[in-house]
Amino acid sequence: MRKTTLVSALYQSLLDRLLANELKPGEKINLDRLRGELGVSISPLREAISRLTATRLIQFEDQRGYTVADVSMEDFREVMEICRNSECFALERAIRDGDLTWESNVTAALYRLQNTESNFGSPESEMAHRDFHLTLVSACKMPRLHDLIGQIAIAQRRYRGLIDIRKLSDRSADHVALAEAALARDTERACEVMRQHIDGVAAETEVLLARYFAAQSAPDNRPATRP
Template identity: 30%
Template sequence: MLFSGKTTEDNTIVELLASALRKDIAFGKLLPDQKLKIRELRMRYGGSNHSMRETLRILSSEGLVEATAQRGFRVTSATEDDLRDIQLVRLQIETVALGRAIRLGDVAWEGRVIAAHHALQKAEARVAASPDDLTALEWDKACGGFAAALIEACASPRLIDLQCKFFDQSRRFRLAQMREGKLDWTGRQARQKALLEAVLAKDEKNALALLQAEIEAELKSA
């Protein structure tokens, strides 16, 4: 159990509970379509009825959990159709946002993209050499950091929010590809380097094509 019961519930507990459930959904410890019963979750993770319900409400808004009328909560399914749909939405959102970021971004933004790319390359080297849960989490965080940095200058909070939401929904598919040895690390490194160079050169057409190739490779069907 992660947390003991408290009489006062606050946002911090809910955030910690949500983080723990996100991780277990991503790593398949909570399986697709698995029913999520409040009592069982409290025994496993802690918190109160109120904090766990709020946690499930947040995860439902993120698309990781589904609320069904009269039947409680369950982990969202993870089918080939789900994968293709998430890929489709990510492509639409991230290419629009990256195009805007390239046109609007300044030198400071370029520096943050360079830093995020460097962190990702370091994390990819570690997880490729030692693919355990810790390095996988670090790698996934670095993936998210690079993806977020690329669109940070798009000047649209809603695009940024949507990118974050659907990137999170793709996490378990991305981690599954990694665990099953289906990721081409050399190919990823080459695409990411080329993408960085295209962004810095303000080559929007090439950057968008490389971003599309990266998302499709990361979320390819079995």
């Protein structure tokens, strides 16, 4: 396997482990142990982990090396505020610049999402949900903004991985309203629905995260640091 392909595969594998909470917040990353587990040399592993620092899921500190970034309510609130502002701005631009192909893609993404909502919380439903939101803003011609939205989406996925997302409310009506307003080129309505949608999800997730943090702070549930 070419090094670039191997690095990409390692990146995705480690990202999946981070999002599944298999690598715990605050955990020091032992490169030798990981190298042995994954059966790879140290060079591509270092490169993959270095790429992950751009997602802010992994941090590097002098004298300490690589660690899994901590999670906190403060950070979650920052993530959701950036999500709301960035997606609303990108949606405005997408509605302004979107063409017939964009309209078709939004319709198709909504259809795929609706066909997974009966199995809410499944990997397929989560993927369809992410695809719908990304498709809505895909006509925005601002690559840096798309990079930011992608990074924030990863952060959201991490926090969603800490809770039982099946306890969140059904927001399928929001998705229909978002698509209808966007396709009608009703920017004001679309952005209003987007803000309400994101704020509603954030409020419910915060309640579930509070329970998670309370459980983690209990003496018997504090994660042990791996050697």
